Amino acid sequence: MVNFNTSEVIEILGTIAFSISGTFTAMQRRLDPFGVLIIAFVTSIGGGTVRDLLIGDTPVAWMRDTQICAIILVTALIAMFFKTQVKKLRITLFLFDSLGLGFFTMLGLLKGLAFGLNPSMCIVLGTITGCFGGVIRDTLLNRIPLIFRKEIYATACILGGMLYFLLLALNVESVFAKVFAITFIFALRIVVVKYKLSLPKFNF
Amino acid sequence: MVNFNTSEVIEILGTIAFSISGTFTAMQRRLDPFGVLIIAFVTSIGGGTVRDLLIGDTPVAWMRDTQICAIILVTALIAMFFKTQVKKLRITLFLFDSLGLGFFTMLGLLKGLAFGLNPSMCIVLGTITGCFGGVIRDTLLNRIPLIFRKEIYATACILGGMLYFLLLALNVESVFAKVFAITFIFALRIVVVKYKLSLPKFNF
Amino acid sequence: MVNFNTSEVIEILGTIAFSISGTFTAMQRRLDPFGVLIIAFVTSIGGGTVRDLLIGDTPVAWMRDTQICAIILVTALIAMFFKTQVKKLRITLFLFDSLGLGFFTMLGLLKGLAFGLNPSMCIVLGTITGCFGGVIRDTLLNRIPLIFRKEIYATACILGGMLYFLLLALNVESVFAKVFAITFIFALRIVVVKYKLSLPKFNF
Numbered sequence: 001m002v003n004f005n006t007s008e009v010i011e012i013l014g015t016i017a018f019s020i021s022g023t024f025t026a027m028q029r030r031l032d033p034f035g036v037l038i039i040a041f042v043t044s045i046g047g048g049t050v051r052d053l054l055i056g057d058t059p060v061a062w063m064r065d066t067q068i069c070a071i072i073l074v075t076a077l078i079a080m081f082f083k084t085q086v087k088k089l090r091i092t093l094f095l096f097d098s099l100g101l102g103f104f105t106m107l108g109l110l111k112g113l114a115f116g117l118n119p120s121m122c123i124v125l126g127t128i129t130g131c132f133g134g135v136i137r138d139t140l141l142n143r144i145p146l147i148f149r150k151e152i153y154a155t156a157c158i159l160g161g162m163l164y165f166l167l168l169a170l171n172v173e174s175v176f177a178k179v180f181a182i183t184f185i186f187a188l189r190i191v192v193v194k195y196k197l198s199l200p201k202f203n204f
Numbered sequence: 205m206v207n208f209n210t211s212e213v214i215e216i217l218g219t220i221a222f223s224i225s226g227t228f229t230a231m232q233r234r235l236d237p238f239g240v241l242i243i244a245f246v247t248s249i250g251g252g253t254v255r256d257l258l259i260g261d262t263p264v265a266w267m268r269d270t271q272i273c274a275i276i277l278v279t280a281l282i283a284m285f286f287k288t289q290v291k292k293l294r295i296t297l298f299l300f301d302s303l304g305l306g307f308f309t310m311l312g313l314l315k316g317l318a319f320g321l322n323p324s325m326c327i328v329l330g331t332i333t334g335c336f337g338g339v340i341r342d343t344l345l346n347r348i349p350l351i352f353r354k355e356i357y358a359t360a361c362i363l364g365g366m367l368y369f370l371l372l373a374l375n376v377e378s379v380f381a382k383v384f385a386i387t388f389i390f391a392l393r394i395v396v397v398k399y400k401l402s403l404p405k406f407n408f
Numbered sequence: 409m410v411n412f413n414t415s416e417v418i419e420i421l422g423t424i425a426f427s428i429s430g431t432f433t434a435m436q437r438r439l440d441p442f443g444v445l446i447i448a449f450v451t452s453i454g455g456g457t458v459r460d461l462l463i464g465d466t467p468v469a470w471m472r473d474t475q476i477c478a479i480i481l482v483t484a485l486i487a488m489f490f491k492t493q494v495k496k497l498r499i500t501l502f503l504f505d506s507l508g509l510g511f512f513t514m515l516g517l518l519k520g521l522a523f524g525l526n527p528s529m530c531i532v533l534g535t536i537t538g539c540f541g542g543v544i545r546d547t548l549l550n551r552i553p554l555i556f557r558k559e560i561y562a563t564a565c566i567l568g569g570m571l572y573f574l575l576l577a578l579n580v581e582s583v584f585a586k587v588f589a590i591t592f593i594f595a596l597r598i599v600v601v602k603y604k605l606s607l608p609k610f611n612f
Contacts, residue, residue, distance in 0.1 A: 029348065034359050049258070054457070056466025058260025063325050121471050135548070140339070142348045144437065144550045155442050233552065238563050253462070262464025267529050344543070346552045 011107065014100020015068055018044040019075040021097055022137055024083075029141050033080065039137055040076035041069075046133035051108050051125055055115050094193070102185035105130035105157040106178055109164065123161030130157045130185075156192070160185035215311070218304020219272060222248040223279040225301055226341055228287075233345050237284065243341055244280035245273075250337035255312050255329055259319050298397070306389035309334035309361040310382055313368065327365030334361045334389075360396070364389035419515070422508020423476060426452040427483040429505055430545055432491075437549050441488065447545055448484035449477075454541035459516050459533055463523045502601070510593035513538035513565040514586055517572065531569030538565045538593075564600070568593035 022043025026036040045062040052060040062068050108129025112122030131154045138145040160181045167177035226247030230240040249266040256264040266272050312333025316326030335358045342349040364385045371381035430451025434444040453470040460468040470476050516537025520530030539562045546553040568589045575585035 031348075035349075038358070053257055053461055054466065054468050054471060056260070056464070058258065059319065059321065060258050063258060063321055063329075066322060066324060069324070069328075115467065117467065117471060118474060120474060120477070124477075125471075139548060139550075140343060140349060142343075142346065142550065144439075145443075145548060154446070235552075242562070257461055260464070262462065263523065263525065264462050267462060267525055267533075270526060270528060273528070273532075344547060344553060346547075346550065 011100075011103060012068075012071060013096050014103050015044050015071055016075045017093055017096030017100045018133055019072045020079045020093055022133075023076045023079040025137060025141065027080070027083065036080060037073065037076050039140065040079075041072050042140065043133045043137045044068075044072045046136040047104060047108070047129040047131060048133075050132045050136075051111065051129045054128070055111070055117070055125070057111070057115070095190075098186050098189040099182075101130045101153075101157065101189060102160065102182035105160055105185055106164070106182050109161050119165045123158055123165075126161050127154050127157040130154075153189070156185045156188040159188065215307060216272075216275060217300050218307050219248050219275055220279045221297055221300030221304045222337055223276045224283045224297055226337075227280045227283040229341060229345065231284070231287065240284060241277065241280050243344065244283075245276050246344065247337045247341045248272075248276045250340040251308060251312070251333040251335060252337075254336045254340075255315065255333045258332070259315070259321070259329070261315070261319070299394075302390050302393040303386075305334045305357075305361065305393060306364065306386035309364055309389055310368070310386050313365050323369045327362055327369075330365050331358050331361040334358075357393070360389045360392040363392065419508075419511060420476075420479060421504050422511050423452050423479055424483045425501055425504030425508045426541055427480045428487045428501055430541075431484045431487040433545060433549065435488070435491065444488060445481065445484050447548065448487075449480050450548065451541045451545045452476075452480045454544040455512060455516070455537040455539060456541075458540045458544075459519065459537045462536070463520070463525070463533070465519070465523070503598075506594045506597040507590075509538045509561075509565065509597060510568065510590035513568055513593055514572070514590050517569050527573045531566055531573075534569050535562050535565040538562075561597070564593045564596040567596065 019040045022040035023036055025043070026039035031039065045060075045068070048062065049060045052058060105126040107126075109122045109126030111129075112125035117125065134153075135145040163184050164177050164181035167180055168174065172180070223244045226244035227240055229247070230243035235243065249264075249272070252266065253264045256262060309330040311330075313326045313330030315333075316329035321329065338357075339349040367388050368381050368385035371384055372378065376384070427448045430448035431444055433451070434447035439447065453468075453476070456470065457468045460466060513534040515534075517530045517534030519537075520533035525533065542561075543553040571592050572585050572589035575588055576582065580588070
């Protein structure tokens with residue numbers, strides 16, 4: 001399930017989901033079509049870009065991968081033109097978005113390992129890869145980033161990353177540890193949203 | 205027209221225009237003089253900085269080029285002290301700003317080629333070079349970036365970049381392709397503003 | 409006073425102060441605990457991160473220094489749980505914050521020298537190291553960064569950096585020049601806040 005081809009497929013599905021999520025958010029703010037495309041793009045590749053900048057792996061990934069850019073562009077255009085139909089797929093989109101979150105987190109974590117960072121930094125890098133697209137999107141749209149206000153979005157990434165290293169320490173095979181961690185992030189996010197769980201806010 | 209000296213002159217004029225544009229925007233938000241200088245600086249060098257970070261050409265350009273920093277500083281100080289007179293030059297400024305947009309876009313595009321990126325990525329890099337100074341300025345000033353809301357600012361850069369590669373494919377000499385593309389961006393921006401053209405917004 | 413161990417101690421104290429400052433600001437905006445941690449983290453390491461990205465020293469410093477991350481985390485957690493007591497230490501915190509500002513500015517300036525930048529760029533890099541954690545914090549929290557609106561915060565960094573190079577030019581020994589410059593930034597910031605000095609705003 002996590003051999004190269006499958007991972008590519010899930011990365012593409014995650015990218016599509018993030019692109020649609022960005023497109024919808026931007027249309028709700030009444031941007032013009034170009035602005036919508038930029039926001040779709042930023043939501044999809046923002047996390048990986050911040051990751052690559054922080055570890056110094058430049059040119060950043062999407063600059064070397066025209067395919068991903070084409071996918072984002074086509075997805076965003078389709079979402080713009082068929083917005084009514086796409087809105088009905090809300091639950092499907094949410095599932096892809098959550099799966100994308102899990103997979104992007106794992107991709108970032110593995111890239112951290114490849115760059116010789118220690119496990120806690122790899123978890124941070126994975127979380128950044130999964131979440132910072134949304135952070136940049138919200139900052140550009142002039143609102144406090146959603147992950148700072150709602151749901152334990154990023155917490156799911158952190159716990160999933162910890163689970164991965166825990167499983168490795170328990171001698172679980174690498175490929176299963178990956179599948180478990182991705183599934184855990186995916187499932188935790190769904191449970192949290194379904195039961196409207198969130199961390200308590202501060203009363204300062 | 206695009207030999208080294210002329211290109212330097214136009215880069216300087218573009219930098220001056222962007223610096224004045226940043227100064228005025230910041231003064232309208234009632235920042236203190238230091239804040240105004242920072243915003244002038246960010247508007248002028250923001251696009252090139254993001255470009256250099258994304259392709260990994262560090263230290264970024266302005267850190268190695270004291271002359272550009274001095275030009276921004278002096279321009280911003282003059283704009284602050286002679287604000288009444290400078291405001292009368294509104295149309296002149298707009299022309300410089302548009303010329304700067306065209307030239308910065310071409311500079312970014314050529315840098316992308318020098319780093320071995322494919323044409324579509326070079327166009328993206330050119331657009332970022334031309335537009336992201338304004339994006340960062342607006343984000344810091346806590347408003348949705350202008351290019352996401354108005355005019356086909358960035359679209360002009362993209363079309364200009366496409367024109368450049370189209371002309372090259374038609375065997376037009378490189379120097380003429382550059383001049384045509386820069387002029388096209390310059391002219392398109394002026395036409396768009398003059399006739400108040402803009403992409404339709406979304407009603408979501 | 410500025411040998412390696414003392415400088416480490418002051419860097420740690422500065423990091424603690426910035427972490428607490430970030431924690432308090434985030435709690436006032438009613439973020440959830442995870443958001444508060446992120447803001448504490450960003451406030452503490454934002455300046456150094458921007459510095460390292462601009463000069464291309466990647467992976468950025470905090471990714472190679474787990475100790476600093478642990479300090480930020482523990483400090484932020486303590487500040488969250490003992491918020492009433494910590495608030496009483498307001499003046500102590502302000503002193504640490506000002507000392508941290510001086511020291512971070514000097515660290516950035518010295519790193520610029522080590523990368524062969526000229527003195528004016530070193531001063532800019534020092535100012536960025538001292539101030540940009542707060543800029544990113546304010547941008548994420550959706551308000552115009554404090555340093556653009558109030559106090560001559562960044563101006564203190566710039567003047568301190570100039571003083572350092574002036575003292576070197578006067579053949580003052582390097583170690584004393586550092587102590588003088590750090591103390592100057594520290595003292596200037598306190599005087600400015602105590603007497604509510606600020607640069608005049610623009611009436612545009």
